[in-house]
Amino acid sequence: MWKGTEAMETTVDSAFIRRAVEVADLNAVRVALYQLTGDPEVAQLPTAANLDEAQRELLITKAVSWLEQYAGPVRLTEPPEAELRTLMNMATAEEMGDLEFEARRDLPAFKEFPWTAEWTDAKPELPEGFKVAIVGSGFSGLAMGVQLERLGIPYVVLERRGEPGGTWTINRYPDVRVDTISITYEFSFEKDHQWDEYFGRGAEVRSYLEHISRKYGVFDHTLFNRDLKRATFDEGRNVWMLESETPDGPETIEANVVVTAVGTFANPKFPQFEGQESFEGPILHPAAWSPDLELSGKRVAIIGNGSTGVQLLAPIAAEAEQVFVFQRTPQWISPREKYGAPIEPELHWLVENFPGYWNWARYMAIAALFQTHRFLVPDEEWKAQGGKFNPLNDKMREDLTAYIKAQTGGRVDLIDKLIPDYAPFSRRPVVDNGWYKALTRDNVELVTDGITRFTPKGIETQDGTLYDVDVIVTATGFEVIKYLWPTEYIGKDGVSIHDFWSKDGPRAYLGMMTPNFPNMFMIYGPNSQPVSGGTGLPIWYVIWSAYSAQCVVRMIEEGHSRVEVKEEAYERYNKALDAEAAKLILLQEEGAPDKNYYVNEFGRLQVNAPWYGPEYHRMCTRVDWDDIEIS
Numbered sequence: 001m002w003k004g005t006e007a008m009e010t011t012v013d014s015a016f017i018r019r020a021v022e023v024a025d026l027n028a029v030r031v032a033l034y035q036l037t038g039d040p041e042v043a044q045l046p047t048a049a050n051l052d053e054a055q056r057e058l059l060i061t062k063a064v065s066w067l068e069q070y071a072g073p074v075r076l077t078e079p080p081e082a083e084l085r086t087l088m089n090m091a092t093a094e095e096m097g098d099l100e101f102e103a104r105r106d107l108p109a110f111k112e113f114p115w116t117a118e119w120t121d122a123k124p125e126l127p128e129g130f131k132v133a134i135v136g137s138g139f140s141g142l143a144m145g146v147q148l149e150r151l152g153i154p155y156v157v158l159e160r161r162g163e164p165g166g167t168w169t170i171n172r173y174p175d176v177r178v179d180t181i182s183i184t185y186e187f188s189f190e191k192d193h194q195w196d197e198y199f200g201r202g203a204e205v206r207s208y209l210e211h212i213s214r215k216y217g218v219f220d221h222t223l224f225n226r227d228l229k230r231a232t233f234d235e236g237r238n239v240w241m242l243e244s245e246t247p248d249g250p251e252t253i254e255a256n257v258v259v260t261a262v263g264t265f266a267n268p269k270f271p272q273f274e275g276q277e278s279f280e281g282p283i284l285h286p287a288a289w290s291p292d293l294e295l296s297g298k299r300v301a302i303i304g305n306g307s308t309g310v311q312l313l314a315p316i317a318a319e320a321e322q323v324f325v326f327q328r329t330p331q332w333i334s335p336r337e338k339y340g341a342p343i344e345p346e347l348h349w350l351v352e353n354f355p356g357y358w359n360w361a362r363y364m365a366i367a368a369l370f371q372t373h374r375f376l377v378p379d380e381e382w383k384a385q386g387g388k389f390n391p392l393n394d395k396m397r398e399d400l401t402a403y404i405k406a407q408t409g410g411r412v413d414l415i416d417k418l419i420p421d422y423a424p425f426s427r428r429p430v431v432d433n434g435w436y437k438a439l440t441r442d443n444v445e446l447v448t449d450g451i452t453r454f455t456p457k458g459i460e461t462q463d464g465t466l467y468d469v470d471v472i473v474t475a476t477g478f479e480v481i482k483y484l485w486p487t488e489y490i491g492k493d494g495v496s497i498h499d500f501w502s503k504d505g506p507r508a509y510l511g512m513m514t515p516n517f518p519n520m521f522m523i524y525g526p527n528s529q530p531v532s533g534g535t536g537l538p539i540w541y542v543i544w545s546a547y548s549a550q551c552v553v554r555m556i557e558e559g560h561s562r563v564e565v566k567e568e569a570y571e572r573y574n575k576a577l578d579a580e581a582a583k584l585i586l587l588q589e590e591g592a593p594d595k596n597y598y599v600n601e602f603g604r605l606q607v608n609a610p611w612y613g614p615e616y617h618r619m620c621t622r623v624d625w626d627d628i629e630i631s
């Protein structure tokens, strides 16, 4: 039962239902209604953006009429493949190819457990004492835990913190929330979560993840307050020795397979400025926010304008006496429809009572990102004619420039400092939480001179100005590209993973496997986050977990004890990956490769999988056993 509906005193009458349909995604209404009725008139309607007034009215009337007669909490099962494809094509008004259909068919999430690893026949007897260790109990660790629960493979989760939820337990600063709409930030096996807002707040994400941990049994397998310090592969026995720090001292456990799910946003990046120790007030990283911090009447410095710095400014500016925002590099910061808005009770009701609506609303939310890749690759002809990068990217630049101008009320002093000199999509997109508007407040000042040092009373910049402040917030992000750091992983022949990666930073095969480190899989590993967005990360946590689980299944079924990627496959894959990455805006001169945490100090794209999303999906969902050695 959706919250909101329970507490609702409103009668569900025609007016209520009509309001529900009107606030809904009309594309999703259109496809769900067609799926339910097969009404040819509905099939002929264009997508929501192209409906004229009469067509819109026709759609709403038909939906209201259907709901008046049949509304009820029914979940649809997946339609037959041909019908599903028709519905998907109808949703986006585009015929998709087989590659795309394969990657997208599970996005409406009719199935609870797509991509899940399965035993070939009945579950075989497992080797005595066989165990998998998962490191981390955030989204990724939970996805892996659920795979193993379903397979019945014994496992343990080592978690540094005292609760599940990963980065969402670390980040508790004001206004922390998702910047991808929550309907896409859910597992298909735990859907229709009762989000209060379209973009769920941190606390809600945390409770969603804890709910999953408990409901699917992962919680009971989790050893909290275990900080893994060192993992060593015992080549003689093909097991990993995992040494953790616990409140009661060191602890070592053994596991046949280790799956790292340690995230990219788990280790805050603390800046080091000259004179930092001399500052007399608190210096706070958002990842170590204190709920008792009183900001009213205070003068506050916020260093950084990435996703977190941007989320923080508006709530802090509303409370503090004065805020100085220190910006090193301007960002392209874009609005999101319904960001910060509560989900209407009518919509909660509709989701519950209009079968298929949730599925198609989710599909449409993800479909908005299908074309992302086209923004990332240059159009040489367009550039020869005077364009900057390609028509879509240039148009986005124009739109965002206009947005900055509008939000700042035409303040030339601000606008000049805020418009980046690189192309959009060169860095992680930042969502506007009223940041530009907040900069126009009387109590907010944007500072773009570089910081030279902290003083006992505040911050000094290169032009010699001293900014007196009581509190400094260092919204300087996370050690994103230090994969698996600071834990030591020691593989075959005593090789340390950080030495193995020292030439040009962390790499992996498909983002998951590395030679010399048998029986080890990484979820959300190096070069894994699909660059073209496309489907939302939770789907990928499941795909990577399923891949890892499938390798474990085969190892067990064939009576082997070691699985690893072949060196040649790893090299080949990474060579192709580098070539693909070089084509993208992120590494090109119109981009911002030197100001981008997706790119490492060796100039390599390291966070993202550069592939067109559906191609990478195929690579990760069809294991190429020729690339894998099982012995």
Ligand SMILES: Cc1cc2nc3c(=O)[nH]c(=O)nc-3n(C[C@H](O)[C@H](O)[C@H](O)COP(=O)(O)OP(=O)(O)OC[C@H]3O[C@@H](n4cnc5c(N)ncnc54)[C@H](O)[C@@H]3O)c2cc1C
Binding pocket: 135, 136, 137, 138, 139, 140, 141, 158, 159, 160, 161, 165, 166, 167, 168, 171, 176, 177, 178, 179, 180, 181, 185, 226, 227, 228, 229, 261, 262, 263, 264, 265, 266, 308, 487, 523, 524, 536, 537, 538
């Ligand atoms: C503020 C913020 C907003 C975000 N918003 C979005 C969004 O809107 N959409 C989106 O797709 N993504 C978003 N992200 C990215 C987010 O990190 C991922 O979506 C997701 O939460 C990652 O899950 P994870 O399990 O891979 O990693 P994490 O959530 O980081 O979990 C890793 C876990 O591993 C544990 N761990 C690490 N090292 C060790 C060790 N040595 N021993 C034991 N335990 C260890 C950590 O304590 C942590 O619990 C956001 C991130 C942040 C910080």
